Amino acid sequence: MKVTVVGAGNVGSTCADTLAYREVVNEVILLDIKEGIAEGKALDMWQKAPIIGYDTRTVGVTNDYARTADSDVVVITSGLPRKPGMTRDDLIQINAGIVKSVTENIVKYSPNAIIIVVSNPLDVMTYQAHLASGLPRTRIMGMAGILDTARYRAFLSDALNISQKEIQGMLLGGHGDTMVPLTRYTTVGGIPVTELLDAETLDAIVERTKSGGGELVKLMGTSAWYAPGAAAAQMVEAIVKDQRRIFPVCIQLQGEYGVDNCYLGVPVVLGKNGVEQIVELQLNKEEMQMMRTSEGHVKEVMNVLDALNKA
Numbered sequence: 001m002k003v004t005v006v007g008a009g010n011v012g013s014t015c016a017d018t019l020a021y022r023e024v025v026n027e028v029i030l031l032d033i034k035e036g037i038a039e040g041k042a043l044d045m046w047q048k049a050p051i052i053g054y055d056t057r058t059v060g061v062t063n064d065y066a067r068t069a070d071s072d073v074v075v076i077t078s079g080l081p082r083k084p085g086m087t088r089d090d091l092i093q094i095n096a097g098i099v100k101s102v103t104e105n106i107v108k109y110s111p112n113a114i115i116i117v118v119s120n121p122l123d124v125m126t127y128q129a130h131l132a133s134g135l136p137r138t139r140i141m142g143m144a145g146i147l148d149t150a151r152y153r154a155f156l157s158d159a160l161n162i163s164q165k166e167i168q169g170m171l172l173g174g175h176g177d178t179m180v181p182l183t184r185y186t187t188v189g190g191i192p193v194t195e196l197l198d199a200e201t202l203d204a205i206v207e208r209t210k211s212g213g214g215e216l217v218k219l220m221g222t223s224a225w226y227a228p229g230a231a232a233a234q235m236v237e238a239i240v241k242d243q244r245r246i247f248p249v250c251i252q253l254q255g256e257y258g259v260d261n262c263y264l265g266v267p268v269v270l271g272k273n274g275v276e277q278i279v280e281l282q283l284n285k286e287e288m289q290m291m292r293t294s295e296g297h298v299k300e301v302m303n304v305l306d307a308l309n310k311a
Helices: 011-020 036-051 087-107 120-135 144-162 201-212 214-218 226-240 285-310
Strands: 003-006 029-031 057-062 073-076 113-119 138-141 247-254 260-271 274-278
Touching: 003 011, 003 087, 011 029, 011 036, 011 057, 011 226, 029 036, 036 057, 036 226, 057 274, 073 087, 073 226, 087 120, 087 285, 113 120, 113 226, 120 138, 120 144, 120 247, 120 260, 120 285, 138 260, 144 226, 144 247, 201 214, 226 260, 226 274, 247 274, 260 285
Parallel strands: 003 029, 003 073, 029 057, 073 113, 113 138
Antiparallel strands: 138 247, 247 260, 260 274
16 A cells, blocks of 8 residues: 655654554655655654664655555645735635645546645635546545544543543534534543533633644744644545544535535545545534534635636
């Protein structure tokens, strides 16, 4: 099995490193447009292998998509972070062009690949990759829900002073302020979290989760990379090993949750064919309203991309 990670920045290199030391596949290709960056990081990972004790071969290449041929899964982390003075439309235009080019090259050399998008803005970049690839929606997905859920579980672990391994949670919707954390689907060792924490504490954790990425930017001056990279690697592992795990991922909805042609995070079964099944939860009135709000926000950004593509 072969996996390619496009983009050797912090997130991409973390994803590649996680895949390597977990021995998810035999070979990981790390590709970047900057000369020597991917080669250097991949070599560093390979030199770490004797210390940690793994056999996965990490190979770095500069803009040579032929070397990625016949990849089973491709993770796209390419794109620029939003800079001071840059509007949302500016960011979308720049990153959409990058994601479009990357996706077209991926499909050219690996037409049977499953594509995981990590580039931001996540929801609309997943849309762009879907447009550029022409692949079925089950093979184009965005990584956001696993990251958001991990942050949610980490904050709950702090509040409860209980191992994160005991906590299960679910979030829906877009990546960002309009995500929809489902507290009634959150359990701690099988116990509903609502029996262990009061509503005020839970609400505070939900709000912190929504701004989890922003909190890290304020602390570090840049976006997170350890958790996003590991989250993308976890999706790859579920696909490569046909684990059929249930994760929240961004995918094009076609009537599920009453949503048509919008890219939102929902629980799915991940296996060897990509999204094997979309799990449709029975949302209550309040949850459904939050889902509608999230849908409206994502469609607004999708409309921006549509206008740019027509220009």
